[in-house]
Amino acid sequence: MAPRKLMNYIMVATATLLLLGAVQSPQAEARKFAGVNPFCRTASYRRSCTQMVNGAANWHDASANAIKATIDLAKRLKGLVPTIEPAIAHLEPMSRDSIRESCADSFDNVVDDLQVSLQALEAGDIGTVKSYLSSAVAADCRDSLKEFGIGAEFPLNKYSDHLTQKVDNCLAVIMQE
Numbered sequence: 348m349a350p351r352k353l354m355n356y357i358m359v360a361t362a363t364l365l366l367l368g369a370v371q372s373p374q375a376e377a378r379k380f381a382g383v384n385p386f387c388r389t390a391s392y393r394r395s396c397t398q399m400v401n402g403a404a405n406w407h408d409a410s411a412n413a414i415k416a417t418i419d420l421a422k423r424l425k426g427l428v429p430t431i432e433p434a435i436a437h438l439e440p441m442s443r444d445s446i447r448e449s450c451a452d453s454f455d456n457v458v459d460d461l462q463v464s465l466q467a468l469e470a471g472d473i474g475t476v477k478s479y480l481s482s483a484v485a486a487d488c489r490d491s492l493k494e495f496g497i498g499a500e501f502p503l504n505k506y507s508d509h510l511t512q513k514v515d516n517c518l519a520v521i522m523q524e
Contacts, residue, residue: 384409390519392512399516406523410468410476413520417483417513418461424485424506425454434497442495450488450503457483457510464517476521483514 386409387396399416403409428450435443460483467475485507492504 396516453488
């Protein structure tokens with residue numbers, strides 16, 4: 348009986364330590380956070396934006412870094428499209444094909460739009476940058492999944508939301524010009 352009671356105490360103590368660590372981690376993280384980059388002050392997601400601009404000291408570099416970080420995420424998401432297979436396995440073959448194609452095309456378009464934005468930035472065509480950033484949204488994939496009952500809790504949808512946030516940050520930096 349005593350060893351069992353001891354194990355219970357150890358488990359409670361361990362859980363308490365873990366909870367205390369989880370509670371204190373945000374404070375420790377907040378102390379490490381150096382602040383918001385000046386080009387991210389109008390961003391909706393300031394901390395993420397600050398990471399995206401990667402310490403840039405001028406508007407052009409901040410914009411380029413933010414777009415490049417978003418391109419990297421979009422490319423990774425494009426590689427995750429096959430992860431939808433288990434979620435769509437119960438659907439008719441025609442529906443599965445439609446969703447696969449919609450998601451692949453959606454992320455291809457986002458990557459293309461972001462790359463055109465970066466090229467336009469280098470060419471100094473800010474109107475084109477804003478236009479292409481505004482259209483760089485993976486909503487088609489999300490909408491297709493939602494139409495067939497695959498909700499917002501599905502990982503690819505959550506990551507798509509993160510991509511949308513990064514695009515929003517890019518626009519916030521661009522608007523600082």
